[in-house]
Structure formats: C-alpha cells, structure tokens
Amino acid sequence: RPAAWGAPVRVRAGEVLEAGRACCGVRAYVGVSGGIAVDPVLGSRSTDLLSGLGPAPLTDGAVLPLGAPAAPPARVDVAPVPAPPPELVLRVTPGPRDDWFTPEALRTFTSRTYRVSPASNRIGLRTTGPALERARRQELPSEGMVLGAVQVPPDGTPVVFLADHPTTGGYPVIAVVHPDDLPAAAQAPPGTPVRFVAVRRR
Structure with missing residues (x-):
C-alpha cells in the first residue's frame, strides 16, 4: 500500500518497504525507530563518503541491524515537511x-539570479550563472569551512557547502548562508532559480 511522504509506517517482520524516487526535492530519508545499530565512529553512525570515515557505504543486499525503540511509535498521521x-x-x-x-562582483552576487547545477550533491549546491571576479589573484592557504x-x-x-562539506578549503568564502535556509538548499532540484540576499552582520 502506498504511504504518504513524511508519514510514519508500521512495517512488520518479513514485510518489504519499497522507497521510490523522491517526489519532492532530490532526496528522501527513511528513519527507523531505535535507529541503525552499527558501531559509531567518532560518535556518529553515519558514513562520510568524502573522508571514508564511518560504517561501510550501503550496497545491494546489505543487512542493517536495528536498535531497540526507546519511545512509543509516533502518534501523528504525517510529519509536515515543506516542499x-x-x-x-x-x-x-x-x-x-x-x-x-x-x-561589481559583490553587486552581481546579490542582484543576479543563479540556477542550481546538476553537479550539486550533499557536499555542495553548485550554481550556474554570472562569474564573480576576484580583486586578488593570489591563492589562500587552506582554512576551516x-x-x-x-x-x-x-x-x-x-558553491554553497552542505551537510557533507569538507572541513577545510582554499577558495575564498564570499558569504555564509543562514542556517534556516539550508534545508531548502539541500532539496533544490537542478534548474531551480537561486538568489542570494545579503543581511547585515550583527
């Protein structure tokens, strides 16, 4: 039976849950009550593909151990998730x-429209659009990102750094996106128009 996006579903032993393509955005997530009971690495049970840290990446036929639920099942029909x-x-x-x-580059950055590039991934949202000209020609030493x-x-x-971004980088950072705007950035399909709006430093 089909399940609504964002809806909790009870799956009994032996049943199959089939997750298709994301119907909104570009990514979908499956959460399990009790979590995935793999050994944590540096306090996390997720896999960092960029560094190679964490449990082995998923492959066809992989079996994941499940943890014991720590709380009663969710008592909601659908968890609201904005498209x-x-x-x-x-x-x-x-x-x-x-x-x-x-x-001129600073004006262009906050006045022109960019678009989400198909080359985007969980590391970063890449854009297509007008290039920003540097005032300095030298290169930066790597610094924290x-x-x-x-x-x-x-x-x-x-390029907007997302959840799997590297910890250091050597290209200049022109600005930092407000944290509340990042979930939408992570789900924006290729071709989505992007505008950067400057806010004052506190």
Whole structure:
C-alpha cells in the first residue's frame, strides 16, 4: 500500500518497504525507530563518503541491524515537511573573504539570479550563472569551512557547502548562508532559480 511522504509506517517482520524516487526535492530519508545499530565512529553512525570515515557505504543486499525503540511509535498521521520552493532565496552574511572580490562582483552576487547545477550533491549546491571576479589573484592557504559557506572556485560561480562539506578549503568564502535556509538548499532540484540576499552582520 502506498504511504504518504513524511508519514510514519508500521512495517512488520518479513514485510518489504519499497522507497521510490523522491517526489519532492532530490532526496528522501527513511528513519527507523531505535535507529541503525552499527558501531559509531567518532560518535556518529553515519558514513562520510568524502573522508571514508564511518560504517561501510550501503550496497545491494546489505543487512542493517536495528536498535531497540526507546519511545512509543509516533502518534501523528504525517510529519509536515515543506516542499522545496520554486525559487531558492538564500539569506547570506557577507564575508569572511568578501574583500577578495571586486565591488561589481559583490553587486552581481546579490542582484543576479543563479540556477542550481546538476553537479550539486550533499557536499555542495553548485550554481550556474554570472562569474564573480576576484580583486586578488593570489591563492589562500587552506582554512576551516563551516556549513553554509559560499565558496567561489576559479570558475567564479558560487558553491554553497552542505551537510557533507569538507572541513577545510582554499577558495575564498564570499558569504555564509543562514542556517534556516539550508534545508531548502539541500532539496533544490537542478534548474531551480537561486538568489542570494545579503543581511547585515550583527
């Protein structure tokens, strides 16, 4: 029987749960009461494909041990999850390397529309659109990166770092996206219009 998106479903022993393509956005998640009982690595049971840390990635036929439920089943029909918006508006705080870009590039960044690139993944939302010109030609030494950092690689198009982003990077970060706007960014399909809106530093 079909189940609504975001709805808790009771699956009995021997039954099969089939998860198809995401009907909204680009990713779907299956949560299990009690969690997945694999050995944690550095306090996490998730797999980091970029670093290779964590449990082995899933393969066909993999069997996952389940933990014991710690609470009664959810008493909701559907957990409300907003669908991705038709246009992605990302609030950004300029910096810390906005001084590495020309004044025209800074205006372009917050006034022109970009689009989500098909090359996007859980590491970063890549964009297509007008290139941002640097005011400095030298390269940065690698420095720490945070979730939501908007890094600008040599081709000049912004990349928003998402959940699986690297911990360091060597391209200048022109701004940082507000944390509340990142879930929508992670679900934005290729071709979605993207606008960056600057907010004041506190």
